[in-house]
Amino acid sequence: MASSVDIVPDLDSLNELDATAEPQDAALEPQEPTADAHEPTPASPRSQDVAMKQQRVAEFLEDEGYDAVLLGRQDSFAWFTSGGETSTGVAADLGQVILFLTRDQRCVLASNVESARTFEEEVAGLGFQLKECPWHEPRERLIEDICRGRKVAADFGASGTVQELDKLRRLRINLTELECQRYRELGRAVAHTIEAACRNSKPGNTEHEVAAQLSHRMIRHGITPVNLYVAGEERCGQFPLPIHKALPIRKRLTIRATGRQYGLCASATRTVFFGQPNAEFLRCHQICCMVDASYIFFSRHDEPASEVLRRAKRIYEKTGSPHEWILAPQGGVTGYSPCEVLAVPDSPFRLRAGMAVAWTPSVGAARSGDTVLIHENGFEFLTPCQEWPVVSLTVKGFELERPTVMVL
Known part of the structure; x- marks a missing residue:
């Protein structure tokens, strides 16, 4: 999980701020995904449900010749996480959080605004990793970074991926x-x-x-x-x-x-x-x-x-x-x-x-x-x-x- 940063300046030092100074890039360098700090719960019905869906994704990757899947739609997020929610409005198709899935790994792509809530309330103990970016950076950069060198199927039009919404939808219509x-x-x-x-x-x-x-x-x-x-x-x-x-x-x-x-x-x-x-x-x-x-x-x-x-x-x-x-x-x-x-x-x-x-x-x-x-x-x-x-x-x-x- 990303550490919090105190952005309130020391009031005594306000007079020392130089308004003419060149701004410094506060963007975080790309990082390797970090692991979920929660203990895994392999015996829970929900974690078993997620494991079954991971197997469906693995079979899809094998059958279709892809290396990974990118799920950005709210309905796709809810399906794979066995009931998780993103904080986007009801009418929106795309969520604020994206899932990156391989045959045996699952990763949450999120800004620093969404990452903590997502891990605490939506995917705690379900074996997800986190790849985070600052809220002010375009998430396309995060997607490009994790998809680089891979053949990736997506449920939305992400750059560098193949849109496979119809096929990915078929993974979820047989209910568990x-x-x-x-x-x-x-x-x-x-x-x-x-x-x-x-x-x-x-x-x-x-x-x-x-x-x-x-x-x-x-x-x-x-x-x-x-x-x-x-x-x-x-x-x-x-x-x-x-x-x-x-x-x-x-x-x-x-x-x-x-x-x-x-x-x-x-x-x-x-x-x-x-x-x-x-x-x-x-x-x-x-x-x-x-x-x-x-x-x-x-x-x-x-x-x-x-x-x-x-x-x-x-x-x-x-x-x-x-x-x-x-x-x-x-x-x-x-x-x-x-x-x-x-x-x-x-x-x-x-x-x-x-x-x-x-x-x-x-x-x-x-x-x-x-x-x-x-x-x-x-x-x-x-x-x-x-x-x-x-x-x-x-x-x-x-x-x-x-x-x-x-x-x-």
Whole structure:
């Protein structure tokens, strides 16, 4: 760890300062990475999780012919560190801290501002080394120094590296046992906060107020709000992804939201009516639930994502809504990003057991959606309804429940 430096001058010597003197370069010379002073914790579930990810990186390096990997995105940092966070804002893709990984070593690249907090709060005892630079120096210099003479794959456009974001993303979409455990807890909490926000909203509340209430509930559970789509009846049918505005809710409220914890993202959608819903909306919502049920049922191990999409398109067509799937993305694999792999026609990508999916069908103003974990012989709802009405649907003889409209 870098030592602290007292930058407050002696007041008695202020008169001796020479304003005409040439400034001296205070930059630190490049240093070898320093080791984590914390004792390693090889038996902890988190350290075992990091070791598994190190093995995935090692296999990637061997298969692709690289010497090292550079991870600069926030979602990549959270994945490899098994839930670590950088201090960058929610909306930023790139973090303040970069990971440099070889087959058997892992190093944190950070400024002197971020290094102490990162080692104390995010990667303590996980076997990381540190390579530090002053905050006022461009971090590109640090990257060039550690990558020199090596063939390096990166998840962002770092100079002297090969951008391999798509391939590196594939390393993280098969969830580990620890990630599945975390996902279950996160999913239930996300569903709970969305349902509570719906139940506690009233006609006259603005979309902003509902979004603020939902954010407050999530943060109380240690969840970071990522995507919040909150809309009343006037806007949900106009736009596929309505961002909340200072508009009052009158008859209907739909919330589609994503919450993040330990880097993992869980999403769910719920709709509430204040008074009796109209027949046309109920018809659209029933179709939407049918499409959603098809997506979930056919999200199976080794199933092409394009085939899951094709089957859902058939439901759209049979129910008189053939073009609805074109109007908005239908979702796909989720994980450390709200959408890791988007399902599109003709994609060769295949779903695997241990992946999470979040489908987002829509019909007119109606929405449906939950986060689901794929198993070898079935699936598991990660965002199950808790205090919410459901409708039972049958797909190929199998019954599954989808959230229906709550009437208040």
